[in-house]
Amino acid sequence: MTNPNAAGRPFRSAFPVRSVADVRRIEAVPLAEQMPVRSTYELFRNAAAAFGDKTALTFLRTAEPGDEPLRWSYAQLFEGMHRTANLLHALGLRPTDAVSVLLPACLEYHLALWGGEAAGIVQPLNPLLNEDKLAALMNAAGARVLIAWGAEAEAGYWHKAMRLRERVPSLVAVVRVAPHDEPPGAAGPLPEGVIDFAEGRAAQPGDRLVSGRDIAPTDIAAYFHTGGTTGDPKLARHSHGAQVFSAWASVQMQGLSSADVSINGFPLFHVAGVLPASLASLSAGVEVVIPTTTLLRNRDVMCNYWRLVERYRPTSLSAVPTVLAALADVPLDGADISSIRYCRTGAAPLSPELGARFERLYGLHVHESLGMTEMAGISTITPPGVIGPAGCVGFPLPFTQLRIVALDERGNASDRELPAGEAGMVLFKSPNLFSGFIDPADTAKAFTADGWLATGDMGWLDGEGRLHLTGRAKDLIIRSGHNIDPKVIEDALDAHPAVQLAAAVGAPDAYAGEVPVAYATLMPGASVTEDELLAFVAARVDEAPAKPKRVTVLERMPTTNVGKIFKPELRQLAAIDTARSLLQALWHDKAPAGTALPQVLADGPDRLLVRVPAGAQALADAAADALARLGVKARVTADLHGDSTEGAA
Incomplete structure (x- = not known):
């Protein structure tokens, strides 16, 4: 078989993947022969040589x-990657140094990403994080350039950048990216230590890496942060080899080619937007459309x-389930969407109702995939032409090993492997595994x-070798020792015609530990009572404990970025x-008539703040005891000035 991915060539798929046998057929040729590219820099060099003036972004x-x-191209x-890498090199960035990126979606983001990886280690940052967390991430990385x-804009970018200069001692320079609609010279003189990105690039050669760097596959390309909305974010290290493998494997599984166009709506600080949605596409000559800065x-x-x-005639549509749910409310109004041949989702389980609704409205079957930061953005893919039920995330990537194991008594992965059809925790070993x-x-x-990556995902393998996800181990609701899969409840609730999005979690309970x-x-314009929804779900969930x-109706479902x-x-x-x-029941029994009810508020990510009337210390003590028995961490104040009694799980 002629190698379509020989040295110097862009990535191409050898043949369509329709079964696990096709994946095994790919594996029949050693990976080193099929994927000779050693770094993301080489990947772009090959793509530029092959596609030249063709539109990339x-x-x-x-x-x-x-x-317009x-x-x-x-x-x-x-060329822009060269100039960016050379600018960073001139600023003193070494291959083991980090350059942090605080940008919205824009063309320059791709220069920062790939030029940053050619010069050192790129660190994309979620701009919606607060300054404390941004500073903690940058200090953990030892960032030299921002x-x-x-x-x-919407995230206070420039104010944050100027404040971070004071909080990250390792920074030697800030590079300012002018918004695309800013008139020349409008920014005025820049502060000392701040460089204009366009001017800095223009002064550098665009035909080579001045450093002469030879990038090895094991060299660290990027730091991606996981978590960060609550608790301390963790920095995952991606090697060049891991990122290149994710791109190559995605091309093989999806059959990407230079005839394709995609709209990338994923944020470019997130692994999904950077690797499966961008790097994989650009490695094969796809045109990637960025739909505005937000x-x-x-x-x-x-x-x-x-x-x-x-x-723009995209050939694929890729979005998380919450976005698909929102798109399902957008009428076509006669728009021609026939260019879309492949629709894919990931990041969270797809409800059967949403999948069916999308197919009914637009004739598009939603294919699911599994991706995670710890596997450079992608782990399994359902290829075009492979039709699976909701929850089926497809085949593991070529050269990837997968196991399903039972949980131990603490909810962690055990060493007991489960047979096909039985659900447990998903474990992986793969060439795109992160470097820790x-x-x-x-x-x-x-x-x-x-040495297996414990994903925290719960799933099972079918007879065709496809992985089916049922949820996250940490999202299991444990009621009196009984494990309840929240997806059972969510699928039942999703089936109600008035429901747009649904989620189930465990609520603390003094006797059962948790109850679901x-x-x-709700859908726009829909109306239904919470009691009606509760009855609807109860009739469709067979297990009594589940x-x-x-059921509470919210105006807005909380989502990540x-x-x-x-x-x-x-x-x-x-x-x-x-x-x-x-506490309302406690007040009814113990509080004097006319006593104001307590206020219950969030006090950080995993603790509550309970405010009781000033001077009511006996009630504060009773509230703290009751919450401790419930298993809820709480700070109970007897006035608004901080006298408190702690209730802990």
Whole structure:
């Protein structure tokens, strides 16, 4: 078989993948022969040589389909990478140094990413994190340079960048990226130690790496942070080889080619937007469309999405389930979306109802995949033409090993392997496995004793070798020792015609440990009572312990910046609701008539704050005892000035 991925060539798929036998056929040729590319720099060098003036990136300045976008060719992108890497090298960045990136979606982000990896280690940052967490991440990485957006926009970019200069001692320079619509010279003189990105690049050669660096596959390319919305974020290290493998394997599994166009709505600080959605596409000559600086958080982009599809003719649609749910409410209004041949989702389980609704409305079957930061963005893929039920995330990538094991008594991975059809925790070994976290203690927790990545995902293998996910181990609701899969409740609630999104979590209970509760948002214009939803779900959930105790309708479902439903916030909301009900009953029994009811508020990610009337210390003590028996961490104050009694789990 002729190698379509020989040295010097862009990535191409050898043949369509339709079965696990096709994956094994790919594995028949040694990986080193099929994937000779050693770094992301070589990947872009090959793509530029093959595709030259072909459009690589299309940036939409607005959400109006008729507006003219900004476009860069593959040759321009590679030249810009050289200039960016050379600028960073001139600023003293070494291959083991980090360059942090604080940008919205834009063309320059790709220069920062790939030029940053050619010069050193790139660290994409979530701009919506607060300054404390951004500073902690940069200090953990020892960041030497910060590339930042030169405007406030929706995240306060420039203000944060200037404040971070004072809080990150290792920084030697800040590079300012001017917004695309900023008139020349409008920024005025820049502060000392701040460099204009365009001017700095223009002064550097665009045809080579001045450093002469020879990048090895084991060299660290990037630090991606995991977590960070609550608790301390962890920095995962990606090697060049891991990122290149993710790109190569994605091309093989999806059959990507230079005839394809994609709209990348994933944030470029997130592994999904950087690797499966960008690097894989650009390795094969795909045109990648960036829908404005705020992507799919831009309401106008969502409202005009199908018209943008008609204008730019993408061949694939990729979005998380919450975005698909929102798109299902956007009428086609006659837009021609026939260019889309492949629709894919990931990041969270797809409900059967949403999958069926999307297929019914648009004729698009939603294929699912599994990706994670610890595996350079992608672990399994359902290829085009392979039709699976909701929850089926497809085949493991070529050269990847997968095991399903039972949970131990603490909810961690055991060494007992389970047969096909039986659900347990998913474990992986793969060429795109990350190089560990910066903190060795975090790395140790990520792996089993025998070196398998413990994903925390629960799933099972079918007879065709496809993985089916059922949820996260940490999201299991444990009621009196009985493990309840929240997806059972969520699928039942999703089936109600008024429900747009649904999620189930465990609420604290003094006797059972946890009991299931559910939350839902409604379709636009829909109306239904919480009691009606509770009855609807109870009739469709067979196991008595899994029937939810309550269903609460929310105006907005809490989500992460990439659109995943954020269950920690729902668990905290469940704890607040439970504590409030408990304390109201306590007040009814113990408080003098006319005593104000306590306030129950969040006090950090895993603790509650309970305020009782000033001077009511006996009630504060009783509340602290009751919450301790409930298993809820709480700080109970007898006034508004901080006298407190602690209640702990």
